[in-house]
Amino acid sequence: MIDLRNIDIGKIELRKAALIRLIDMAEAIRCFGTAAAARLLSAAGTEITPAIRAVAIVAVIGVVSAVIALTCGGFWLSNFTQAYCMSLAILGCALLYGQLGLVSLCQWALVGAGGWVSLRVYHSIHPPFFVTMLAGGVGASLIGMFWGLPALRMRGLYLALVTLMLAGAFQTLVIVTSFPVGGPGFLGQVGASGNDRISMARPIFAASDTGYFLFVAAVTLLCIFLVEAHRRSKPGRAWALIRKSEQMAIAAGVRIVFYKAWAFALSGFLAGIAGALLAGLFGQLDASAFPTTNSIVIFIGTLLGGYEVWLGAFLGGVLTRFIPALLIDLNVNTNVGFIIFGAALLFALRDPLGLGGQLSILAERFYKQLVGHLRESLKAKAAP
Amino acid sequence: MIKIAALTVQFGGIRPLDELDAEFAAPICGLIGPNGAGKTTLLNVLSGFVAPVKGTIVVNDTPLLSLSPRRRVGIGLRRTFQQELVVDELTAMENIQAVADHVSADRASARREVASALDFVGLAERRNALGRQLNLFERRMVEIAKTLIGRPKVILMDEPGAGLNEAETERLRRLLVELPSAFDAQLVLIDHDADLIASLCMETLVLDFGRRLAMGPTRAVLDDPDVRRAYLGRD
Numbered sequence: 001m002i003d004l005r006n007i008d009i010g011k012i013e014l015r016k017a018a019l020i021r022l023i024d025m026a027e028a029i030r031c032f033g034t035a036a037a038a039r040l041l042s043a044a045g046t047e048i049t050p051a052i053r054a055v056a057i058v059a060v061i062g063v064v065s066a067v068i069a070l071t072c073g074g075f076w077l078s079n080f081t082q083a084y085c086m087s088l089a090i091l092g093c094a095l096l097y098g099q100l101g102l103v104s105l106c107q108w109a110l111v112g113a114g115g116w117v118s119l120r121v122y123h124s125i126h127p128p129f130f131v132t133m134l135a136g137g138v139g140a141s142l143i144g145m146f147w148g149l150p151a152l153r154m155r156g157l158y159l160a161l162v163t164l165m166l167a168g169a170f171q172t173l174v175i176v177t178s179f180p181v182g183g184p185g186f187l188g189q190v191g192a193s194g195n196d197r198i199s200m201a202r203p204i205f206a207a208s209d210t211g212y213f214l215f216v217a218a219v220t221l222l223c224i225f226l227v228e229a230h231r232r233s234k235p236g237r238a239w240a241l242i243r244k245s246e247q248m249a250i251a252a253g254v255r256i257v258f259y260k261a262w263a264f265a266l267s268g269f270l271a272g273i274a275g276a277l278l279a280g281l282f283g284q285l286d287a288s289a290f291p292t293t294n295s296i297v298i299f300i301g302t303l304l305g306g307y308e309v310w311l312g313a314f315l316g317g318v319l320t321r322f323i324p325a326l327l328i329d330l331n332v333n334t335n336v337g338f339i340i341f342g343a344a345l346l347f348a349l350r351d352p353l354g355l356g357g358q359l360s361i362l363a364e365r366f367y368k369q370l371v372g373h374l375r376e377s378l379k380a381k382a383a384p
Numbered sequence: 385m386i387k388i389a390a391l392t393v394q395f396g397g398i399r400p401l402d403e404l405d406a407e408f409a410a411p412i413c414g415l416i417g418p419n420g421a422g423k424t425t426l427l428n429v430l431s432g433f434v435a436p437v438k439g440t441i442v443v444n445d446t447p448l449l450s451l452s453p454r455r456r457v458g459i460g461l462r463r464t465f466q467q468e469l470v471v472d473e474l475t476a477m478e479n480i481q482a483v484a485d486h487v488s489a490d491r492a493s494a495r496r497e498v499a500s501a502l503d504f505v506g507l508a509e510r511r512n513a514l515g516r517q518l519n520l521f522e523r524r525m526v527e528i529a530k531t532l533i534g535r536p537k538v539i540l541m542d543e544p545g546a547g548l549n550e551a552e553t554e555r556l557r558r559l560l561v562e563l564p565s566a567f568d569a570q571l572v573l574i575d576h577d578a579d580l581i582a583s584l585c586m587e588t589l590v591l592d593f594g595r596r597l598a599m600g601p602t603r604a605v606l607d608d609p610d611v612r613r614a615y616l617g618r619d
Contacts, residue, residue: 047512237478237481237482237485238482238485238486240471240473240474240482241471241482243471244469244471245465245469247431247433247465248465248469250431250432250433250453250454250457251431251453251457251462251463251465252482252483252486252487252530253454253458253483253486253534254482254486255454255486308473
């Protein structure tokens with residue numbers, strides 16, 4: 001029971017006044033926040049800035065990878081890890097085709113070359129995984145630059161055929177010599193029994209399948225940022241001029257040979273990283289897994305996903321690996337995949353933006369509408 | 385100052401330029417002639433895209449023909465092409481920045497030169513518009529702005545007014561007349577619009593079948609009966 005005679009009215013008044021001040025302050029903060037948000041939105045504009053693009057890349061890859069990591073295991077997790085490696089290879093292929101209009105049909109061979117170099121380096125000096133991975137990237141980058149030499153004189157179908165021949169040559173070479181498995185000598189082979197084979201170790205923090213998948217996702221993210229940084233800086237602008245007109249690029253002072261070689265080196269680097277990641281996934285690489293036809297599949301993935309946006313490479317990689325994996329899961333001949341890809345190419349012919357390009361346009365429209373709507377509603381709230 | 389002596393270009397049995405002698409000394413010079421007269425071939429020789437079989441070219445006391453196309457850019461030679469070549473996926477500013485990346489002395493001067501070129505051609509407000517969002521006049525302006533980067537000495541323009549309407553051509557004329565003094569560069573202009581050439585150029589060279597038909601003060605050249613017959617189609 002409260003004794004009303006003991007209540008200090010002065011104290012109550014003070015508390016009431018303090019409460020009112022608190023409410024006023026909260027209202028002021030809300031109004032200030034609304035006005036600040038309105039100002040921020042108004043300053044931001046509806047254009048897709050590099051910062052917004054970076055957030056979108058992290059969000060999409062982060063969410064998709066988290067869902068895969070939480071829901072998949074065994075067969076599907078392994079396939080999605082391979083799909084991310086495929087995305088890296090497609091990212092390189094899309095760079096050459098989208099930025100310079102060059103058709104390269106030896107990308108899967110470069111993945112193999114990167115895998116070979118990383119296994120060779122691992123079995124020689126057992127460095128940390130990052131060093132092994134970078135060695136694979138740099139090795140494939142140098143080979144890619146060398147293979148890109150014909151591109152200095154050739155374009156279109158002729159370049160495509162020459163690079164396809166190179167992929168064929170790699171397939172023959174790797175079937176004869178195979179991938180290093182920790183044996184003696186340069187080729188690192190062991191006896192016919194194969195009992196002495198040594199597997200390449202994964203990074204300590206990514207030893208489990210899920211951990212390794214997330215590690216591959218993080219590397220994929222970094223590689224996408226690497227390509228985006230190129231596209232939006234000096235090399236990207238130089239490539240854009242070269243693609244538009246080589247004469248105009250020369251008249252603008254661009255070193256054509258240097259920038260073409262740079263593109264081939266970067267494309268090879270991405271393929272090499274993919275090869276090293278595949279070597280880390282399986283511990284060893286099998287020569288029969290690097291047929292020439294896979295280089296064509298990578299180019300198909302480039303067209304299906306779309307070569308002008310990062311999302312295209314990501315989707316292309318996932319599709320070109322997901323469909324064969326699904327066919328295996330359903331006990332259907334994997335060659336049916338070629339029929340599906342052929343049919344899907346008809347879609348790509350009709351719409352050169354590809355799936356990634358279409359989705360990017362939709363996302364851009366949605367973002368602009370959302371920002372416009374938020375701006376209007378905040379303006380209305382901020383108004384006195 | 386451009387001095388051309390006995391310049392001859394041969395493609396098989398055809399001579400697009402035949403023993404051409406000319407001297408461009410005025411700040412704005414014109415180059416006219418009927419289709420196939422060798423105007424663009426001359427620009428291509430000056431840019432280093434076509435090698436002559438004979439002759440010499442000296443630009444501001446530098447012999448040009450021994451230099452690679454890139455070295456010619458290095459000594460201040462710039463050009464535009466008949467077809468505008470703005471990259472659709474880059475903004476107006478990025479299209480110009482793409483040139484600054486390779487010809488400006490450093491990043492600070494690149495930024496300064498790009499801003500100054502955008503201002504000069506009147507595209508400062510549209511600098512963030514993508515190439516595909518620009519109209520033909522704006523695209524032509526981007527092409528001109530690209531030539532203003534990196535202290536140009538000689539700017540070769542191949543039909544900068546092609547496809548523009550009367551009002552746009554007038555805006556182009558006012559811009560080009562200011563260009564030599566604003567950027568301390570000599571301008572050599574090809575155009576089929578005789579009025580534009582007459583109002584802009586102090587000196588004009590007329591080519592016909594790869595040979596020099598006339599050269600001198602523009603008004604006198606345009607009044608020359610041979611020129612009127614060959615080029616303007618009237619006596």
